[in-house]
Amino acid sequence: MYNGRTDLMEHISHFNQRMSIHSKNETLMCKVFPSSLGPVAMRWFDGLSASSIGSFKELTRAFVSRFITCSRVPRPVDSLLSMSMREDETLKTYLDRYWEIFNEIDGDFDDMVIRTFKVNLPTEHDLRKSLTKKPIKSVRKLMDHINEYKRVEED
Structure with missing residues (x-):
């Protein structure tokens, strides 16, 4: 469950792993993705304009753009x-x-x-x-x- 504070790339990676057998089904990936979101991210998702997302790649790009400050920066x-x-x-x-x-x-x-x-x-x-x-x-x-x-x- 993505809570808006953890690393967003890890979240996307875990989601893709769980959905790997369905990775070719863009529609299903887009429909299931919200179930992996917590309240903060869900508010963002619910605020997306209807028909503004055409693919799972677009959805993850929008997700990354919104939660970019939550990216984990590796330590040197x-x-x-x-x-x-x-x-x-x-x-x-x-x-x-x-x-x-x-x-x-x-x-x-x-x-x-x-x-x-x-x-x-x-x-x-x-x-x-x-x-x-x-x-x-x-x-x-x-x-x-x-x-x-x-x-x-x-x-």
């Missing part, structure tokens, strides 16, 4: 550079903050993400020492290494 990769593990912060809390920002970055920056994560840990942190001894080449392997470290630490 250097957002991770300003992060560091705070004194007395748990690894879990730091990981939560780090991955939240990581998930808002578009692009493939595995090397930088891995180096930034390691460098932003305190110098004396065992996980940083472990990552220095055994270099990691992918974010997936970094996550696996962190999970292994957490399991060992909890035991």
Whole structure:
């Protein structure tokens, strides 16, 4: 349900995914689209002039024009550079903050993400020492290494 505050391109993408088997049926796509709208967006839709929309592409173009300020702007990769593990912060809390920002970055920056994560840990942190001894080449392997470290630490 689009509420007028979330990313409109994500909403359109999710709607298209749900309707993928009907994507060739423009009329149906246009008729079902309003059911995905919340009150604010529905008021906009109800305010459209009769016969002003001729295709689903036109409808999504009008929707994007109206709610353009709700587009999510990806964070730049250097957002991770300003992060560091705070004194007395748990690894879990730091990981939560780090991955939240990581998930808002578009692009493939595995090397930088891995180096930034390691460098932003305190110098004396065992996980940083472990990552220095055994270099990691992918974010997936970094996550696996962190999970292994957490399991060992909890035991």
